[in-house]
Every structure is written in C-alpha cells, then in structure tokens.
Amino acid sequence: MSTYTEQELRSAPRVNAQDTFAPLKKVETPAHIIKSDAEAIEIAHKLAGEFIRHAGLRDSEGILPIKEIDAYSQSGLWGINIPKAYGGAAVSYATLAEVIKIIASGDSSIAQITQNHLALNAHIALDGTEEQKKDLFGLVLKGYRFGNAFSEKNSKNVAAFETKLTDHGDFVTVTGEKFYTTGALLAHLVPIVAVNDEGKGFLVFTDRQADGLTVINDWSSFGQRTTASGSIKIEQVKVAKSRVIPVDAFDTPTAAGAISQIIQAAIDGGIAKGALEDTITFIKNQSRPWIDSGKEKASEDPFTVSAIGHLVIKLHAAEALLERAGKKIDEALISPNETTVNAATLATSEAKVLTTEIAIEATNKLFELAGTRATLKAHNLDRHWRNARTHTLHDPVRWKYFHIGNYALNQISPPRHPWN
Known part of the structure; x- marks a missing residue:
C-alpha cells in the first residue's frame, strides 16, 4: 500500500467534520476469496504491516482510512466466517479472533470497523432464509461491506430500541x-x-x-x-x-452473543499487543536507564525487564483465553444447546476480562517504562491508551466477573444478548 502524498494529506476526508458523508462508490472489482485459516492469518499479517505505517498519522490528523478499508475488504478477510456452503472459508473462530487481533495491533480503528460486519455474517447464517443467505453472502464475497445502525444514544439502555x-x-x-x-x-x-x-x-x-x-x-x-x-x-x-x-438468534441457545464478544475481545488484545511492541521498541532505542540502576541501557534496567516480563505473561494468558473461547464457539455452532452455548459465552467472557485488563495495563505501563520522552506529541504513543480506554467501554467487564461467578456458584446461565 502506497504512502500518503502531500496532496492526499491535504485533501483526505477527516473525522468529525460535522457534515453528511456521501456514500462511497460501489464495488467494481470482486474481492479475493480466502480458502483456509492459514491463508487468512497470512493476509492479516501482511495488511497489519501496511496499516501500522501510518496509524499514528491517521489518528493525529483524523484521516479516514478509506484506501486501507478498501484494501482490507478486497483482501477477502471480511468473508472468512461465511459458511463453506455459500462460498466462504468458514474459518475457526479461534482463527477469526487471531486475525482481528493481528489487524488491531496495526490499527485498532480499522479492526473495529470490521467488528459488526463479521458479527452480521454470523447473524445471517443463524436467522436468514436460504435466499437471504445466498444474496447477502454473495455480496460480501464480492467485497461489499456492512456497516451498522444499532445503538441509540438517548434510549434508556443499549437494548432499548426506539427506531x-x-x-x-x-x-x-x-x-x-x-x-x-x-x-x-x-x-x-x-x-x-x-x-x-x-x-x-x-x-x-x-x-x-x-x-x-x-x-x-x-x-x-x-x-x-x-x-x-x-x-x-x-x-x-x-x-x-x-x-x-x-432477530431470533438470542431467543434460543446460539453462539451469537459470544461471536460478537470475541471480536471485541480480540480488538483489545490487538491494542495490547501493539502497545507492548511499541514499548519494547522505544525502551531499546530511545529510553534512558534510571540513574540508580547502574546500567548503560534502559533495556537492562532490572525493574523494567521484570515489568516487561509481567506484561508479556498477561498478554499470552489473554491470547490463550481468546483461542480457547474461539474453539468453544466452534463447538457451540456445531452442536448448539444450553451446555455448549454457556461454555462459549463464559469462555468468551473470561477472554474479554483479560484482554480488557492487559489493554489498559499495557497502554498505561508504556509511559511508565519508556519514560517522559515517550509522551512527546511527535510519537503519538498516547493513541494506544486512548484507544484502549475507549474501546474497552463497549461493555462493562465488571458484569463479566458476575456472570462467570454466578454460573460457577449457582449454575445460573449468563444472559444471551450481543453484549455478552
């Protein structure tokens, strides 16, 4: 993907322009169709490497990622959870979570733009008629993107719809x-x-x-x-x-809620991963050791080394729970019942708790470990913390603890809705 030219920077549409935004042109070139889990992960790594190059610039300048989103949907990654019967790869949800985490480590805003689209793919599979599946899945595989118009700012709660x-x-x-x-x-x-x-x-x-x-x-x-x-x-x-x-998927035991949630958790895991990678790079190349350490390099400071080890362990734990949750979702899709859906929902809740915690901790520790110079505007490293703090507000993890504990103690099933 090419860099931004000066002309593109001057003319690029910005966020929060407080205006109506004209629709983009229709898809002209069919998207690539991904065939396997391995191919999905390979393409995600390639795209993340491109997205990260100007993630800080897009954030600081408020540049809408139009050409990046075009490349993303044309890559085929927006159709990876479409069932094979309709032409999709039907990747494991462990793979889907890994793909989103990888993309989010490059640019978490771009990863979030995919979130509702992928959840909608699952809803179509669960609630759509045969003709609707053929129609809508066919469009996705051509490269069409779903947005969303779900939440309402002034209703009494997130599930109170007045539209x-x-x-x-x-x-x-x-x-x-x-x-x-x-x-x-x-x-x-x-x-x-x-x-x-x-x-x-x-x-x-x-x-x-x-x-x-x-x-x-x-x-x-x-x-x-x-x-x-x-x-x-x-x-x-x-x-x-x-x-x-x-919308019938929440009336009976289905993995719909867990699917929505694992994508959210994967975004937070990606934010943590990206922040930790930037922390390590900054410490190795720009930070100074603390005077009392007696070390020549910040990367040799024993307290810094230990703190990085702590973050790595917590990130790996969160990633392990993400993978486990994906596998539980796969099981619930194959055999949907109260037992399998509860297992998927609870496993995803556990992953959501840890990805939230490591996202906030890693983005906060970045500055403590990298030092004052890491706060300079030129680096724009505060975007990691701002992104983590904003995205982890999507649904409160304090309720995840409750539902997990209530099931363990009282065998009360967690509620079924998109926020759980």
Missing part, C-alpha cells in the same frame, strides 16, 4: 436515529436494528445510498478516532422485505 419498522407487505419503512454507527460511513449496506409495534426486533439491510438515510461524520471521541462511529438519521427509509431479517 420503528412499519410493514407495507412487499417492503418496510424505517424511521429513527442511531449513534455509535461504526463502519456505516464507509459501508455499502447499512443494517438497521428496528422494532415493530409489538417490540419485535429486525435487521433491515439498507443500501447506503437509500433515500432518507443520512450518515453524519460527527464522531468526536478521543480514542478509536478513525472508526468514525457517528450518527445516522433514518427518515422513512424504504427497504424490500427480502432484505429484512428477524
């Missing part, structure tokens, strides 16, 4: 407002969560160019800046009934 769906027979209309719409700005289709008069939830796969759909570039968070997770206005948007999928 309304009205059924007109062959089509529906949708009206409402959404926020935290990660991926929608750069998407080709924007799935909207809406409820009918009975409170039943639906996913409405809306064309990004649909009349009445307005995506606003107003994401102002201090972290995960270039996800552009701003707002959407939905004004009597008309969508064919064939693109409407009922």
